Amino acid sequence: MPHRRSMSPTPPRSQGGALAALALAVALGPHGAAGQEQYVFRVSIEGPITVETVQVARQAVEAAEQDGGVALLFDLASGSQRLEGAQLIVDAIEETPVAVYALVQRAWDAAALVALAADSVFMAPGGSIGAGEGPWDLSAVARRAAGEAFRRVAERHGRDGRLAAAMGGAADGDRRVRLSAADAERAGVAAGSAGDAGALLAVLGLPDAEIVSAEVAWITTTVTVANRNWSDIRIYAQRSGSRFRLGTVTSHRTVTFEIPPGQLGEGGFVRIVAEVIGSFQRIATEEVRVQPGLVIEWYVENALQHSSMVHYVRY
Numbered sequence: 001m002p003h004r005r006s007m008s009p010t011p012p013r014s015q016g017g018a019l020a021a022l023a024l025a026v027a028l029g030p031h032g033a034a035g036q037e038q039y040v041f042r043v044s045i046e047g048p049i050t051v052e053t054v055q056v057a058r059q060a061v062e063a064a065e066q067d068g069g070v071a072l073l074f075d076l077a078s079g080s081q082r083l084e085g086a087q088l089i090v091d092a093i094e095e096t097p098v099a100v101y102a103l104v105q106r107a108w109d110a111a112a113l114v115a116l117a118a119d120s121v122f123m124a125p126g127g128s129i130g131a132g133e134g135p136w137d138l139s140a141v142a143r144r145a146a147g148e149a150f151r152r153v154a155e156r157h158g159r160d161g162r163l164a165a166a167m168g169g170a171a172d173g174d175r176r177v178r179l180s181a182a183d184a185e186r187a188g189v190a191a192g193s194a195g196d197a198g199a200l201l202a203v204l205g206l207p208d209a210e211i212v213s214a215e216v217a218w219i220t221t222t223v224t225v226a227n228r229n230w231s232d233i234r235i236y237a238q239r240s241g242s243r244f245r246l247g248t249v250t251s252h253r254t255v256t257f258e259i260p261p262g263q264l265g266e267g268g269f270v271r272i273v274a275e276v277i278g279s280f281q282r283i284a285t286e287e288v289r290v291q292p293g294l295v296i297e298w299y300v301e302n303a304l305q306h307s308s309m310v311h312y313v314r315y
Helices: 051-066 083-095 110-116 140-156 161-168 181-186 197-203
Strands: 039-046 071-078 099-108 120-130 178-180 210-214 221-227 233-239 242-249 253-259 269-276 282-284 294-300 308-313
Touching: 039 051, 051 071, 051 083, 051 210, 071 110, 071 197, 083 110, 083 140, 099 110, 099 197, 110 120, 110 140, 110 161, 120 161, 120 181, 140 161, 178 181, 221 233, 221 242, 221 269, 233 253, 242 253, 269 294
Parallel strands: 039 071, 039 210, 071 099, 099 120, 221 294
Antiparallel strands: 120 178, 221 253, 233 242, 233 269, 269 282, 294 308
């Protein structure tokens, strides 16, 4: 297990250092007051772990190191299936000398890996950690690799490796494990419980620490396709008469695609197209204006004409 972790507070270098350079928004917690010298850097992860999520997590780690943070707090309410992004966050967590804590409202699938990399995990009331609600869209080989990744991370931090592997890597037909808050404590995955960030800081002996919140600046377009069709479908993004392939969504699976801003250009409109593999059937969404942080959620039904789409912008 990597050893980091002196909880002795270190004064920040200056208010204009990494805090300003990384555009992290400062928000005082319930016990905060001006002039404090204890800083806790908080990263809230909700929904999919995206490129922006990884970026802001790394920036928070860097800022905590440069500005004398006494701790990093990962506030998790995520059911993300993006294992690659979670692994990048784990790498940043395990390389920092700053103490890292996780407060878990919901840490399912890949988000559970982030929680397992923390020095201590605390469960919010009603919280859970482990397997998500639906099947993890991974091949059998990828599931075994995920289970092994979970096992290694858990064991490096003094937790039950076999239990962690069961959270992340069971094969088809096997029941993956999800733990309630009480079960996580009994199993030694969690050190205790806390209702919110302020309560957790009190438990950690940091009731007067100032919370520095890292905010995500959304730039990518995220397309989530829930394929309720009996056949597999190919997904394309179409703009100005041209299109490019995003990928394939197998029957009764949900996949999230990320489109970098440069791929769509600035302004204009985009529509998402689905082609049913093995037939001439196809369907397209209505046009949606391209803008930073665009989210498209598309539910493709077996009767294609009953498919539905919602879209919004994350700020």
